[in-house]
Amino acid sequence: MRFHFQYKVIYESGDIFEQNRRNELCVDITQEEYKKIITGVLQGISIKQIEGISEVITKMTEDVLFADRWMNKNGSMRSTPLKKNRKISEIEFFMTENELQRIKRKKIRSGCWNARRSR
Numbered sequence: 575m576r577f578h579f580q581y582k583v584i585y586e587s588g589d590i591f592e593q594n595r596r597n598e599l600c601v602d603i604t605q606e607e608y609k610k611i612i613t614g615v616l617q618g619i620s621i622k623q624i625e626g627i628s629e630v631i632t633k634m635t636e637d638v639l640f641a642d643r644w645m646n647k648n649g650s651m652r653s654t655p656l657k658k659n660r661k662i663s664e665i666e667f668f669m670t671e672n673e674l675q676r677i678k679r680k681k682i683r684s685g686c687w688n689a690r691r692s693r
Contacts, residue, residue, distance in 0.1 A: 575608055576600045577630070579621070580668045581638050586661040591647055598670050599641060601633040611669070612677055621667040631667075638665055 578600045583591045593599075603611075607627050614624035622631055642662070643655040669677075 577603045582666040584664040586663045599637045
């Protein structure tokens with residue numbers, strides 16, 4: 575399954591690049607990894623701190639580093655990639671807003687359904 579995500583990069587220089595919300599990256603993950611991510615995010619845990627998804631974090635980081643070589647710090651696309659990666663001090667990963675809303679609606683519906691069934 576494909577997991578779509580957004581990211582924020584903090585460079586060693588102190589500059590910050592926050593990805594445009596319309597643009598997102600995605601990686602292929604298993605259903606089990608997706609469940610871990612959803613459970614962690616709904617509990618308020620950042621994606622990087624969720625246990626058991628280190629391979630997913632590695633793939634996501636590689637994709638961000640690749641994309642960063644093709645983007646200027648202002649978000650515009652480069653015509654040729656940078657020869658070397660920029661020095662990054664931190665990368666934060668986020669679920670897309672659409673995915674969060676979909677999960678929250680699903681959670682509310684299932685909660686209401688379970689409450690009705692228990693009567």
